[in-house]
Amino acid sequence: MAANDWHRIRARYADTTVTVYQAYSPRIGLPAARDGRFPAVWKRDRMTWIKPSFLWMMYRCGWGAKEGQETVLAVEISREGFEWALEQACLSEYVRSVHADRVEWRRSLKRAPTRVQWDPERDIRLRPLPYRALQLGLSGEAAGRYADEWITGIEDVTPLAHEIHALVRAGDLAAARALLPREEEYPEPAGLLDHLRT
Template identity: 35%
Template sequence: MLSLYKDQSANWPASGRYILAQFTPTTITVYQAYNRFIASYAVQHQTLGGPDFSLTRMTWIKPNFAWMMYRSAWATNKNQEHILAIELQRTVWDEMLLHGVVSSYGQSRAFANQEEWNAELKNSKIRIQWDPDHSLKGGKLKRRAIQVGVKHEWMDKYLEGIVRIEDITEFVREQGKLVEEGLVDAVMTPTETIYEVSDAIKMRLGMDLDEEVGDD
C-alpha cells in the first residue's frame, strides 16, 4: 500500500526512537540495497544468496523506506543500485530485536555497566543502530531510525523468516526523480506507521529513553 509522503510524515513523531514500518498482522516489510546480480538472484530464488552474496558478513536490514532512500541515494550508490522490499515474519523480526545489542553504550538501560555491554556487543550476532532519520531531500531529522545488522546463525534465521522478496527499483527511481525535480509533495511511499513492540524490547533498545540520551 502506498500513500503520499507529505501526508504520512505529518503524522509521525518529530523526535524519539520509533520503528516506522509497513506491516500486516504477520509480516513486516524491510529493505536492503544490492547490486543487480544479488538482487536478481534474490528475486528469482526468493532468498539471499548466490556467488556474489556473502553469508558470513553482517547484513543490514532497514524497515524505514525514507531512510533506505537516504542511504542508497535513491538506488544510485555503488552496489546499491537495486532496492529489495522483503516481507519478513514478524515473529522473526521481534526475536531479532529482543536479542540485539545497541551499538553505543548509554543507548539502553538493559546493561548494568559498560563492561557488560562490551561483552554482549562482542559476542552478539545482532547489532542495533539508531541513526538520525532523514527527509526525502536528505535533511537530518531529530527522530531516530533503526537498522538491524545480523550475521552467522541469525542470518540463517532471517533467511528462514523471509516470506517474499520484490525488486522495487523502478518505483524507487520514479519517486527519486520527483524529489530531484522538486515535486516532493507528489512523492508516494509505502504506508508506514509506528510498529509497536513489547516493553522488554523497548528497554533493550533504549526506546524508553529521551532521544538525546546516549546519542552520538
C-alpha cells in the same frame, strides 16, 4: 520528545509480516527478487543490515545510485523473526544509561547475534529529522535465520526509488510523498525495546 517517542520503529507491516529494506549490487539483488531468496553468492557469514525505513534506505543507497547498491529490495519477513532479532540485540555503541560499564557492553556485543543502531530518520529530501530510524544488524545465527526462515517475499523496488527521486528532483514533493510506502508505528510488544532505547 520523550525517549520512547525518539526511538520508535516505523515500518510497513501486516498481521504476520514486516517489510525491511536492503540494497545490493545487481548480481545479488536481481536473483534475490526473482527467486524470493538470496543467491549462493550472498555471504551469510557477514553482518547484514536491514532497515524498516524506506527513506533511510534511500539516504544510505543514494536512491539506488551508489556503487554496489543499485538494486533496492523490499524484503518481507515474519514479525516473529523480526521481534526475535530485537530481543537478542545489543546496541552497537556504549550507552551509560543502558549498560553497566564498557566491559559489560563489549561482552554483550560479542555474544549478541544482532545489533541495533538508531540513526536520524530522513525526510523526502533525505534531510535528517529530529527522531530516529532503526537499523538492525544480523550476524551468525540471526543472518542464517533471516535468509532461511524469516523471508516470505522479496520485491525489487528500484523502479519505485527512481520514480520518487525523479519527482523530488522535479520539485513535485506531493506526488513523491504519495508514492512512499506507508509506514506506521510498529506495535511492539511491551518491553521489547527497553534494552535498546538510549
